[in-house]
Amino acid sequence: MLPELSRQEILRYSRHLLIPEVGLDGQRKLKASSVLVIGTGGLGSPVALYLAAAGIGRIGLVDYDVVDFSNLQRQVIHGTSGIGELKVESARRRMLDLNPDIQVDVYNEPFTSANAMQIAESYDLIIDGTDNFPTRYLTNDLCVLSGKPNVYGSIYRFDGQVSVFDARRGPCYRCLFPEPPPPGLVPSCAEGGVLGVLPGTIGTLQATEAIKVLLGIGEPLIGRLLLYNALDMSFEFVKLRKNPNCKVCGPNPEVTQLIDYEAFCGVPGHDHDSGSVGGGWDITAAELAERLRRGNHVKLLDVREPHELQISRIEGATLIPLGQLASRLSELDSAEEMVVFCKAGTRSARALELLLSAGFRKVKNLQGGINAWAMEVDPSQPIY
Amino acid sequence: MPTLRIPAPLRSYTNGQSEVTVNGQTVEQAMQDLLKKHPALQPHLYNSNGGLRPFVNLFLGENNIKDLQGLETPLKEDDRLLLIPSIAGGSEA
Numbered sequence: 240m241l242p243e244l245s246r247q248e249i250l251r252y253s254r255h256l257l258i259p260e261v262g263l264d265g266q267r268k269l270k271a272s273s274v275l276v277i278g279t280g281g282l283g284s285p286v287a288l289y290l291a292a293a294g295i296g297r298i299g300l301v302d303y304d305v306v307d308f309s310n311l312q313r314q315v316i317h318g319t320s321g322i323g324e325l326k327v328e329s330a331r332r333r334m335l336d337l338n339p340d341i342q343v344d345v346y347n348e349p350f351t352s353a354n355a356m357q358i359a360e361s362y363d364l365i366i367d368g369t370d371n372f373p374t375r376y377l378t379n380d381l382c383v384l385s386g387k388p389n390v391y392g393s394i395y396r397f398d399g400q401v402s403v404f405d406a407r408r409g410p411c412y413r414c415l416f417p418e419p420p421p422p423g424l425v426p427s428c429a430e431g432g433v434l435g436v437l438p439g440t441i442g443t444l445q446a447t448e449a450i451k452v453l454l455g456i457g458e459p460l461i462g463r464l465l466l467y468n469a470l471d472m473s474f475e476f477v478k479l480r481k482n483p484n485c486k487v488c489g490p491n492p493e494v495t496q497l498i499d500y501e502a503f504c505g506v507p508g509h510d511h512d513s514g515s516v517g518g519g520w521d522i523t524a525a526e527l528a529e530r531l532r533r534g535n536h537v538k539l540l541d542v543r544e545p546h547e548l549q550i551s552r553i554e555g556a557t558l559i560p561l562g563q564l565a566s567r568l569s570e571l572d573s574a575e576e577m578v579v580f581c582k583a584g585t586r587s588a589r590a591l592e593l594l595l596s597a598g599f600r601k602v603k604n605l606q607g608g609i610n611a612w613a614m615e616v617d618p619s620q621p622i623y
Numbered sequence: 624m625p626t627l628r629i630p631a632p633l634r635s636y637t638n639g640q641s642e643v644t645v646n647g648q649t650v651e652q653a654m655q656d657l658l659k660k661h662p663a664l665q666p667h668l669y670n671s672n673g674g675l676r677p678f679v680n681l682f683l684g685e686n687n688i689k690d691l692q693g694l695e696t697p698l699k700e701d702d703r704l705l706l707i708p709s710i711a712g713g714s715e716a
Binding site: 370371372398400415416417418420431464468475479560562563565 | 663
């Protein structure tokens with residue numbers, strides 16, 4: 240039995256009730272539906288707002304972060320007044336303001352193999368709005384194993400991908416990407432940046448697909464991957480087929496329960512990059528400042544991109560972007576003391592690994608990057 | 624000549640180029656030509672024993688080359704190859 244709509248709900252959803260593909264029964268279906276949104280950031284913001292507005296009866300939000308100033312360029316569900324607040328609470332407040340007739344359940348915790356099944360159990364559909372590979376594989380496997388549709392979206396700079404993975408009717412995420420890239424090969428948005436509107440576009444498409452799947456209307460992106468590029472303003476589609484050797488949705492699956500996804504991906508899924516490499520290869524901003532003050536000769540190697548020099552710089556540093564480092568090693572002298580830095584320490588940690596494998600030994604990674612330098616040593620430089 | 628679309632995360636290895644024209648009668652030859660033009664791409668596309676990395680997908684038009692003839696898939700003059708990588712981005716949580 241589908242729930243009835245109140246007089247007020249009939250007025251609220253009147254533009255839906257006018258569409259024959261939705262109508263009164265469709266709106267009642269949405270009211271009876273439940274959706275779990277993993278991540279309340281760039282993708283989760285528009286997804287949660289539009290699903291709330293559309294009258295999805297119960298929406299779950301999983302996130303364990305707090306709202307940060309640098310989120311607001313794209314995470315439009317949060318506001319300046321919510322800085323420092325739990326993202327799930329900030330999002331719930333905005334959603335219930337938009338639509339008090341829905342229920343919003345929040346899970347202020349990392350989404351892991353230990354809690355994922357239990358959290359997801361009571362939801363009809365899962366939306367993948369995460370930013371890391373461990374959680375993406377976890378979300379995929381969870382959906383395959385529990386027979387739920389997974390509305391996938393992913394973004395980088397100006398590029399976005401959208402698909403609906405429903406292993407009962409088509410391929411899953413692992414059919415396309417059987418294994419994650421090795422750690423460090425694919426830059427994150429925190430390092431590479433992202434156009435603020437891009438998650439709006441991609442998240443809105445995810446919300447559209449979710450509503451279509453819940454209503455059983457139209458042609459959802461099952462077996463198709465949408466590739467969007469904002470610079471070219473291009474939408475391209477490719478066909479996805481079920482991989483007969485897929486380790487989770489194939490006929491002879493190896494993965495029959497949730498695994499350790501951080502180990503599988505070789506990266507932590509739930510910690511921000513610490514910006515350090517460990518093993519004695521790090522140097523703090525204060526230590527570096529002290530060395531320079533004592534007049535020690537230290538070569539400073541900046542592995543950021545040229546346009547980042549306009550934001551902040553350390554005087555006297557040599558710029559070799561990480562992508563060019565392997566082919567420009569001959570410009571460096573391994574006999575020289577060297578400190579490598581980037582924005583926050585992630586790219587420089589990778590540069591350090593490259594230098595160590597090339598035989599450099601007198602190298603250190605500036606822990607926390609130029610942002611730590613700006614915070615601890617040179618307050619004239621902005622943090623970004 | 625066929626063209627190959629380079630995804631954003633790999634463009635720092637192709638001097639920012641988003642499309643590269645590649646010479647070759649097959650996907651394999653086109654990929655070899657791509658690596659000749661942009662050798663820095665090698666470790667991102669191939670593993671140490673010379674196979675395409677499992678998170679790298681090559682599409683000819685709308686079809687995965689795995690569903691065609693793999694690296695032996697023949698190419699025509701005006702064919703367009705798409706390189707589709709894993710991207711992780713979403714929320715920063």
